[in-house]
Amino acid sequence: MVNIASEAGNFFQTTAELQKQKEKEAKYNYTEGDAIQLPTKALDMIVLRNGQYAYVAESGFHAKRINLKTNKAVKLFKGHNGPVTSLALSADGTILWTGSWDKTIKKWDTVTGECLATLVGHTDFVKSLVLVGKWLYSGSSDMQIRQWDTETLACTAVLKNHSRGIESLAVDQSGKYLYAASSDRCVTRWDISTGKCIAKYEDHDTSVYCVRVYDDEMWTASADKTVRRWNVETGTVDTVLTHPDRVKSVLVVGPYVVTGASDDNIRVWDVASGKLISTIRGHFDEIGCLDAVGTTLFSASLDCSLRRWSLTPSALEEYNKKPLKVAVPEESEKTGLTEEEERELAELMASDDDE
Numbered sequence: 001m002v003n004i005a006s007e008a009g010n011f012f013q014t015t016a017e018l019q020k021q022k023e024k025e026a027k028y029n030y031t032e033g034d035a036i037q038l039p040t041k042a043l044d045m046i047v048l049r050n051g052q053y054a055y056v057a058e059s060g061f062h063a064k065r066i067n068l069k070t071n072k073a074v075k076l077f078k079g080h081n082g083p084v085t086s087l088a089l090s091a092d093g094t095i096l097w098t099g100s101w102d103k104t105i106k107k108w109d110t111v112t113g114e115c116l117a118t119l120v121g122h123t124d125f126v127k128s129l130v131l132v133g134k135w136l137y138s139g140s141s142d143m144q145i146r147q148w149d150t151e152t153l154a155c156t157a158v159l160k161n162h163s164r165g166i167e168s169l170a171v172d173q174s175g176k177y178l179y180a181a182s183s184d185r186c187v188t189r190w191d192i193s194t195g196k197c198i199a200k201y202e203d204h205d206t207s208v209y210c211v212r213v214y215d216d217e218m219w220t221a222s223a224d225k226t227v228r229r230w231n232v233e234t235g236t237v238d239t240v241l242t243h244p245d246r247v248k249s250v251l252v253v254g255p256y257v258v259t260g261a262s263d264d265n266i267r268v269w270d271v272a273s274g275k276l277i278s279t280i281r282g283h284f285d286e287i288g289c290l291d292a293v294g295t296t297l298f299s300a301s302l303d304c305s306l307r308r309w310s311l312t313p314s315a316l317e318e319y320n321k322k323p324l325k326v327a328v329p330e331e332s333e334k335t336g337l338t339e340e341e342e343r344e345l346a347e348l349m350a351s352d353d354d355e
Helices: 016-025 313-319 339-351
Strands: 002-004 010-012 042-047 051-057 063-069 072-078 084-089 096-102 104-111 117-119 126-132 135-140 145-147 155-160 167-169 177-182 187-191 196-201 208-214 218-223 226-231 239-242 248-253 254-262 264-272 277-281 287-293 294-303 305-310
Touching: 010 016, 042 305, 051 084, 063 084, 096 126, 096 254, 117 135, 135 167, 145 167, 177 208, 177 226, 177 313, 218 248, 226 248, 226 254, 254 287, 254 294, 277 313, 305 313
Parallel strands: 042 084, 084 126, 126 167, 167 208, 208 248
Antiparallel strands: 002 010, 042 051, 051 063, 063 072, 084 096, 096 104, 104 117, 126 135, 135 145, 145 155, 167 177, 177 187, 187 196, 208 218, 218 226, 226 239, 248 254, 254 264, 264 277, 287 294, 294 305
16 A cells, blocks of 8 residues: 655655554663663764763764763764764864765864865765875765875875765775775775775676775675675675675674674674674664674664674574564555555665665
8 A cells, every 4th residue: 555644755655664663662662772862863973992981973964972870972063054964083083084975074173073164076975084194084975985185185196986876885895995895786996095986896786875894805785685794805605695785884893894784683693604693773773884893793773873782692692582663554445556566665665765
């Protein structure tokens, strides 16, 4: 059944979409995972290595620093004219960079909260930031990667090789190579010294939302409902982790690879075998941000929360015992649409996610 809703942004809803909304309502909570409730949706997150503070980028046009001991925001970075999508923090922790839907990048003093500069150049949403030495790289929905000199604030290079927007950026541990994931289903590898694209990885079926690099391994998360592990030198895929919904984030933590998906769940897999070890339930919306300090996993979500989870073997075992919260579907009148037709309509209405 197709329903017309009165709220802006929800004019058309299939019964499948309405059922999914009911399931989210059944899971609604701000207690699981020692939750810190945020005023707006979390779009990016950085947790300091001492585990005391986290920086969160939010849809409410700001970023903030949160004291993880008190669960209180201690600094607000406000000045963008659109959702803040991405963060990068200087090595000494004194400078924060933020990217936004307003197409700009801002430089902030983390002590005073003052905006020190605004970088203009992109013609569409800024989606990802990464620092490499003196360079700041920004990826945008305008299909470009820009290289900025953090000292002069000049844009010194524009890297182009994608046919759709850039979703995620990563740098390898040597600082020599930049990786870019795109909604054109490809990941590119760039030689930072020359600014040349030296490899392209094309095994995914659709948008790649997240890329992470560890030594000679690259992990990618995609709208095709998989996470893949690649050998960056050969371009071969040796591990595919299949999910029931789009995968928005991936992180390797010791012997585990952790994934966050649009079905609101975190999954913990064994790196060596690719076996699913544990499913962590607690969020009630898409999980796009993952970070870890020691055996503590941090997750931030579109459900307006930041949560913490233990990755000890005993804790992972306990998560599997947690009961599912499922909404009971209501009877509805038939309209002639088959289940497959309703699913196709839902995919059509959600297609903007991959634009």
